[in-house]
Structures are given as C-alpha cells and as structure tokens.
Amino acid sequence: MISLAGRDIMHAWGKFVFTGVGLGLLIGITLSMAGIYRGMVDDAKVLLDNSSADLWVVQKDTLGPYAEPSSIYDDTWRSIRGMPGVARTANVTYLTMQVRQGEHDVRTMVTGVTAGEPGTPGWPPYLVAGRQITRGHYEAVADIASGFALGDRLQIRRNHYTVVGLTRRMVSSGGDPMVFIPLKDAQEAQFLKDNDAIHQQQRRTAANPAFNRPQVPGLLDAVIASQSINPYVNAVLVQIESGHRAEDVAESIRRWKRLTVYTRSQMEEILVGKLIATAAKQIFMFLVILSVVSSAIVAFIIYTLTLGKIREIAVLKLIGTKNRTIVALIMQQSIALGVIGFVVGKITATLLMAPIFPKYVLLEPLDSIIGFFAVMVICILASIIAIRAALKVDPAEAIGG
C-alpha cells in the first residue's frame, strides 16, 4: 500500500516544509525557554559547587547568604574551626553590584574571599587564564562572562582593581558573573560610605553626650574608630572532615553557636525552591502558553490541509477506502509536520538561540527527548479536529446532485 500522507507531502513539499519551519521556530523558542530554566537551576548549582563548601553558616533565622541578607562577625570562623568534624572554614561576602570598567559598567556578584590557597572555601576552584589572588588588596579574578580581560582595571566603589585571573561558569544564582576580590576589600566595599556621610556620622557622634564625655578621654575617638570598620561577613563556609556527616556537624554548630547552618541539599532547596521559584513558574507558564499556541497552530494547519482535500477524501471514501487509511493520512501528516518542526526547532535552539541569550541556556538531551514526545503528542491531539472533519465527510459528496 502506498503512503498517501507521504505522497501528499511530496506533492506540495515546499508548502509543507515552510509550514514546518514556522512551527520549528516556535518549538525552538519553547526548547530555549526550557533551556533557560535549566540554565537558572544550573547557575544555582554551580554557585554552590564553586564555593567548595559543605556547610553555610549564616545569621540566625535567615536564608542567607544568597537568598536573604546575612551578617555575622568575621571572627566567628575561629570558634567553628575548632569544632569536631570541621576541616576548613573561610569567611565570605557576596555583594551584587555594578562594577565599572572605564566608561561602561557590568552587573556582577562581587565575592570577598579570605587569603589562602586554591581549595580554600569560596575561592574559584579553577582558572582559565592568569593566576589566583596573591596580594591582600586590589587584585581581582573575574568570570569570563563579565567581559573583563587579564590586566583590565576595574572600579569597585572608590577602589581600583587589576584583573589577574579569569574563570568560567562562576555565576550567581541570577546568572551574574562573579568577581573575586580580597575579603578585606569586599568588607570595605560592602559598607563603605562616602566622605560626606562619614563626616556627618562623626559630627553626630561628637554631638551625642553619651559618647563625648569630658571625664572619659579617648571615648569619642574609640567610638568613631569602631564606626569606621566593618567586622561583619555574610557567611562562614565550612568544609567537613571525611568520615563526618554534614548534618551532624551542622547540628553541632546550630546547638553551640546559635547560628543557622545549611547543608548542601538545604542550600540547593533554598536556591532552586525559593530564590528562583517565581522565575521558574514564570518560565513554566511561558512553556504552557507556547505549547498551547503550538497545538493551536498545528491543529489549524492540519485542519486547513484537510479541508483542502475534502473532495479527495469523499472520493476515497466512495471508492471504499477504510476510515483508518484516512485517519492515517491525516495523522501521519501531522506527525511529519511535528518531526520537521522539532528538527528545525532543535537546530534553531541549539545553534541560533542559545548562543545569543545573555543568560546561560542549558539544553539537556533528556529535555529534548521529552520535548520530542510532547510535540508528537501535541501533533496527534491537534490532528483530532481534522480527523473528525474528515470522518464526517459524506462519500455521497463525490456524486453530483
């Protein structure tokens, strides 16, 4: 038996392929949307992976340091370091801000890391060019997505930094590239006030009789000195010793230090389940809408193609063609349209759309497989209207009168 669907497609292949390409662009957008969601989740995971931490110690009752502000004293790490099961600790600060380079600025997540060596929690685990930070001040390691190059001079607040190293895929959960600078510089950047604000704060302190007592010399200077330093960090990153369970160490820190501690899985839940949840829902809604639109378009195209063949279908029925042959004709065309659309969509999403999106687009093979079957299901369902129309055709229509 010859393939009626195949012959019909080959007869008007230009129209069919053109329609498939149009559908493919829509499928390409749908796959890209799924890729953007996967990219967001991956961004969140690489942020955790790249921190090299097993535990995040943050301000009590906060979801810090990524989902909520968190502030703890910068000497907290010492007492945590001495606890059983803790191998390494390191302070860290995170501040999302615009970093200037010459005339333009880039949105980045500035990360303050403690002095140490590669492998220290918070440090970029690998570089693609240059070296790690070796000086105590004014050196930076930047993610390549920021557009910065080795030797570039960056401005963070009032200070200038030289890019000495480049990383790749070091991004915040929002996809902003990370710029690593020494912790002391980052602490200053986080709380640094402008000169007028400093002057005004000193004047107000001097005017406060509680701090400016004639009987206590040096009190005012001490208070002002305490106001000019920032003894806080956003979190302490902890690596645990092998043989210890992260949850046990975390429970010990919670109990004895009265701080909030998150394990890797808890932090992942915060990032994926809370921080990017709204964005994920938004993308999911886009996916639903695009799927509905794709279905409507396929249904409309197949219905139109079928209406154009009503006379032929009447003749086919009159000469004894079985309903299943006519159903197969329509459904095979719908599936062929879906296959063309999917192939075009996959190529478009991979080669044209993903590279030009500013955020990371992760096109996973499993998503493509799911997408393919979803397109097939949509095409089959979308052909039902046309099939109903075809089955209603009266073979008597082929006979005049």
Next chain:
Amino acid sequence: MGKGILIEGLKKRYGSGDTAVDALKGVDMQVAPGEVVGLVGPSGSGKSTLLKALGAVIEPTGGRMTLGGEVIYDNGWKVKDLRALRRDKIGFIFQAPYLIPFLDVTDNVALLPMLAGIPNAEARKRAVELFKALDVEPRAKAMPSQLSGGEQQRVAIARGLVNRPPVILADEPTAPLDSERALAVIRMLNDMARKFETAIIVVTHDEKIIPTFKRIYHIRDGVTYEEAGEGRSFD
C-alpha cells in the same frame, strides 16, 4: 438475471411527516452484463438519489437491489461492509474526474486494487493494462494536473474499471467534454462493458450522447420508465 443490475420497486423517502419527500417511488431497472444504458431526467427527478442508492452511499427505504448476482438490499442492507461492496463491486465515474492530485496517474488507478489488498506491483500492472486499452499509457507517470480534460476522464474510467467490478455507475461522465471527446468516452465505456462483462449506467443530460444508447431509462418524479434508444453508431 444472474449478473448485472436488477432493481425492483426501489423507494427512497427523505424526511418524515408532512415534510416527507418521496425521491424514488418504486424504481424498476435492469441492466445486463456488457450493456450500457442511459438514465436521463430533469433536475430533481431522482437521478442522483438513485445513483447514490445504487452506490450504497444512502440507504433506500424499500425495494430490492441485486448487483453482480448478489442481493445487496432487500428492504434493508444485506451486506455488512458497504465500503468493501463499493470497492469490490461498483466502479464510479464522476462528472469531473476527481483524480487524487498528489498521486500520479498509475497510482490513482492502482490505489483501488491496493485498497482491496492486491500487491502493489500487481495493482500497477492492472492499471497499465487499462491505460493501453484507453490509450493513456504514455501518460502513466504524469501527475493529474499535467493531463488534458479528456486524458483525465480516461484515467477516471480506468479507475472505475480497475477492480473489474460487475457494475459501473457513471455520473454525467461527458459533461465537461466536447462532442468528439464525449462520444469517444461513450465508445470506450461500451468497449469496456463488452470486454469486462460490466453493466454500466450512465446518468446524463447530454443530448450528444443520448442517441448512442440502445436502451434508456427516463426518470421523472421518482419513477422510471424504459424506452428503446437509437443505439447510433459512434462513427
């Protein structure tokens, strides 16, 4: 009569009650194998209803029909699969050729035997044999849009004949053709009727071809009456 077409007291009523219309009021017809008869009548006389009832696409309300020796209707359908009946026992030739535009000429004709389960090669062989008889063999690989009106109608005739049905129903097959081509089509139908022992009913308004029938059935207000035709030569 063992083969051919035998219609006895065939009735068809549309609607019911006060609005009921009797399109066929007891039609009697008989067409022998190898015979071509004309069915003529004015618009609304019941020609198309009779053709549709004979073609098993509408159900009569009474009477009896025998096609190719098989009683297919006797106050109710006597065959379960009407599609198979149409495919295997009835050939259709329409006013317009209605060829499937996305199949080439051979497959347009071979499709019917293929639907009946005959292997593709055998089905195409049958089609080509008919093309030789109908003088369209050189156009066997052409698409319908590449054929002239006369060629398309000859291919449509081949499609009607390819399953070697005992009965062919031709609905105004010469309407779109000029006199010469119209007579050629009727000549072909007569040749094929004789060659394949097929009973053919030709519904027509066409004054050019009416004199060629040896027997003519007139239908008016749902009733048929037979008349001897002139049976003129085609030359």
